[in-house]
Amino acid sequence: MASSAPLVDHISGLLNLEGLLGEVIAGLLGSVLVAVIVLLFAALAGPYMKRKLTAAFTDRISVDRVGPYGILTIAVDAIRLLTKELIVPENADRPAWDLGPMLVVISATMGFAVIPFGSGIHLADPQVGFVYLFAVSSIASLGIVSGAYASNNKYSMLGGLRGVSQNIAYEIPLVLTGASVVLFAGSLRISDIVAAQSAELFSIGAITVPAWFGFVNPFAFALFMVANLAEIGRNPFDLPEAPNDLVAGYQTEYSSVYFVLFYLGEFLHIFLGAGIITTLFLGGPTAPITALNFIPGIVWFIAKVWGVFFFTQWARSAVPRVRPDQLLDIGWKGMLGLAFVNLLLTAVIIGVIV
Amino acid sequence: MSMQDEPDVEETEPGAVDYDALEDLLGDAVVDRETHLNAEAFVVRGDAVTDALSTLKDQGFDHMASLTGQDYDDRYESIYHLRKYDDAQSEVSVIVPTPRDDPSHESATPVYSTANWHEREAYDLVGINYEGHPDLRRILLPQSWTGHPLSKDYDQDKPQIVTLEKHKNPIEEDMEVEATGDDLDTMFLNIGPHHPATHGVLHLKTVLDGEQVADVDPDIGYLHRCQEQMCEKSTxxxxxxxxxxxxxxxxxxxxxxxxxxxxxxxxxxxxxxxxxxxxxxxxxxxxxxxxxxxxxxxxxxxxxxxxxxxxxxxxxxxxxxxxxxxxxxxxxxxxxxxxxxxxxxxxxxxxxxxxxxxxxxxxxxxxxxxxxxxxxxxxxxxxxxxxxxxxxxxxxxxxxxxxxxxxxxxxxxxxxxxxxxxxxxxxxxxxxxxxxxxxxxxxxxxxxxxxxxxxxxxxxxxxxxxxxxxxxxxxxxxxxxxxxxDAGQEIYRAVEGAKGELGIYMRSDGTDEPARFKIRGPSFVNLSGLHEMSEGELISDLVATIGSLDIVLAEVDR
Structure with a gap:
């Protein structure tokens, strides 16, 4: 049986760490490595790539003053945001108000523990990795609603309520669609799901295309992509923030460090969503054709994750935002039904035909 | 007056209005008749405004383009500028003079809903009271303002003092939504004056039932610069x-x-x-x-x-x-x-x-x-x-x-x-x-x-x-x-602005500056119907509707 903590075992093997203490140290080192990677993603995406991509979509130039191609904007922005005054609204419900932004970040970072980054970077691989992934990523809703309610602001409250109703409505189709992948792979373990996708789908001459679930079941893939947009709050489902309706929704009253946490959490969630999509549907860190397997897995993983991020930004510039009632209609009447149909069909195909 | 007696005021030529027939129709409501450069104007008694206007509306003058309030040395005057949607060149004005010591006369709101905001503005700036107006509040100036700036009695040098006590919570009474008996759980929400969707300093006092808009009341005037008065002081x-x-x-x-x-x-x-x-x-x-x-x-x-x-x-x-x-x-x-x-x-x-x-x-x-x-x-x-x-x-x-x-x-x-x-x-x-x-x-x-x-x-x-x-x-x-x-000429003329009918009323007094300069801002009028479009819809629709109205607050507030 494969190790349930591949990266930790690898590090302890490298550093000759033994015993419980060694395992803890190796675990911490592994977590730091993963956290650094995802924080780098978020740092690059939040203040910089988001602007650059939006600018490209909307025919603008965007940040180009500080550093080559404006890349140092990241540093400048970080300093700017962190040195601003932290304004605490009157009558804010203090512990809840502080916990909100932290929960959002914690929930997203915890999810990355079970995502295989390729090249051996896979912090934990429990038997129920799939369940764990969706369980921790939905804790973010709690952070949003607690921050929104504690802000003592009507816009925040509306945004928070929208956020929760949206997450509940789309979490179910998301998990159900994900479950169809589990049926294919026959396991809740993330490494098994990735391994199942490396089988050959078809080959044209020397080019062998692996059986990524995105290729095998493109319907489920599309469904998951859409539900994911709602989960991470991007157009057409960016209602919890909805700057034009609700000023900034649940984060209206947050400034300085807490704003950074919300913002960071938002981008971590985008990357977590992208990581889940990559793992479940795009073969994880494997190459799109077997001949290209010599390129390290982490390169493929990064390319895929950023591809999904690119898609979310694209949707943001191109697609109008739906109304709350339409959002719920789409979620409960449309997506949920389609997700069940997808799950049943998959079950029938797997169980009866194959 | 029976139907048979009604003179036939059907006309075919654009702009050809049979004013004599109209005058007969209005009967003893008319006390005098004036000639403005754009149209004939009937001087109507203050207690016959509603009747006179509804008679004219029945005759096809379904568009109350504007209302000008002004004061002379001996009287106040409201001028209703009417025209037809079907034939914009058919115009008629209704002048309602009121005495200086008690400037008040009947409201036109029962006939034209648009009169609501117009009359509030005339009340606010000129100081004419409209009897029977459902909601005669100030519209451009703060509710705490004293005096009416375009009236001749107004003392410009008197400071406007608003005590803290009076302005402690200016929206307090708005927070108490009328109990409708259904035990509705509503929420009062201020949208604006600083809000991304209001396209300027517009303040919407909104009552929400969930996300549904139960009531919306635009509060304007944040950008009021007294443009009318500035024009009156210019050549x-x-x-x-x-x-x-x-x-x-x-x-x-x-x-x-x-x-x-x-x-x-x-x-x-x-x-x-x-x-x-x-x-x-x-x-x-x-x-x-x-x-x-x-x-x-x-x-x-x-x-x-x-x-x-x-x-x-x-x-x-x-x-x-x-x-x-x-x-x-x-x-x-x-x-x-x-x-x-x-x-x-x-x-x-x-x-x-x-x-x-x-x-x-x-x-x-x-x-x-x-x-x-x-x-x-x-x-x-x-x-x-x-x-x-x-x-x-x-x-x-x-x-x-x-x-x-x-x-x-x-x-x-x-x-x-x-x-x-x-x-x-x-x-x-x-x-x-x-x-x-x-x-x-x-x-x-x-x-x-x-x-x-x-x-x-x-x-x-x-x-x-x-x-x-x-x-x-x-x-x-x-x-x-x-x-x-020449002195004593009056005119209301409009062009098709980007937002609609942009009309100017001017009265000359023989000097090189107009004696009265009134602007009919299309955005002002278009915004006045916002509640008709938005009530019962969601807050997102309200935002979309403000966007599609394409108001520019400088023209609303002038």
């Missing part, structure tokens, strides 16, 4: 013209300038040379394009969100128009290009280069509008958001005096460029765009189609200007340096 000839640019800075400045120019030229009987009329028509349509493109852009912003691609696309194309206008007028926003009797200067040299630049833009218009349709109106999600939301029914829109793209999107075929021709419009080949939808989608579509129609007008103007003989390019009529129209 006709030169000093007033820069102000209209500041009413609608989207920028539709030349359209606004034209409103003043038209009224003042008719007041002082100035004939504008034909060449200048063509240039006016061309430049005014250019500003209409820029204003409509901004409306499309910001509507995209309201529906899609901050990262809307269509916003920058429209801004990019609008910038070309602004470049052209800069070449022509020397300015990008505050043009000050029109003069009484013409325009300030000719097209920029070399003319060919200018024509080429304009043509290049016009040639690209179909492609650009296709692009907007592609990214915006043909998107199904966009249609879900805009179709059947913010519905403004045909009759309701008329009742609220809607004009411009708002009215035309509700199927009201009313465009002053065609119905009350001025400039060079009646010589050119173009169409008035109307749609039946009455919703947010229809309003956007009307604007986008109007951009194409404007392009058609400009193209024809360019052709005409190109062939104009060089020695006949008269830019300005001969207007005296100090213009003093």
């Amino acid at each position: 006709y000839r030169h000093q007033i013209m820069p102000y209209p640019d500041r009413w609608d800075y989207t920028p539709a400045g030349i359209l606004n300038e034209w409103a003043y120019a038209r009224a003042a030229e008719d007041l002082a009987d100035i004939e504008v040379p034909e060449y200048a009329q063509v240039i006016r028509t061309m430049s005014a349509e250019l500003t209409r394009i820029s204003a409509h493109l901004l409306a499309v852009a910001t509507f995209g912003l309201d529906i899609v969100g901050d990262f809307a691609a269509v916003f920058m696309y429209a801004m990019r194309d609008r910038d070309i128009v602004m470049d052209i206008l800069e070449d022509l007028t020397g300015q990008r926003m505050m043009y000050n290009y029109l003069r009484l009797g013409g325009v300030v200067w000719d097209l920029p040299e070399p003319r060919e280069e200018f024509f080429e630049k304009v043509r290049q833009f016009l040639d690209a218009v179909p492609e650009k509008t296709d692009e907007y349709h592609n990214v915006l109106t043909q998107n199904e999600l966009f249609q879900m958001r805009t179709v059947d939301t913010g519905y403004y029914a045909h009759e309701v829109a008329k009742d609220y005096g809607a004009t411009g793209p708002i009215a035309r999107a509700s199927g009201i075929d009313y465009d002053l460029r065609r119905d009350d021709p001025y400039g060079y419009y009646d010589e050119l080949d173009w169409d008035v765009v109307t749609r039946e939808g009455g919703d947010n989608y229809a309003r956007l579509m009307v604007r986008m189609r109007e951009v194409e129609e404007s392009a058609k007008i400009i193209e024809q103007c360019i052709d005409i200007l190109e062939d104009w003989p060089e020695d006949e390019r008269d830019l300005q009529a001969n207007v005296p340096r100090s213009l003093k129209p």
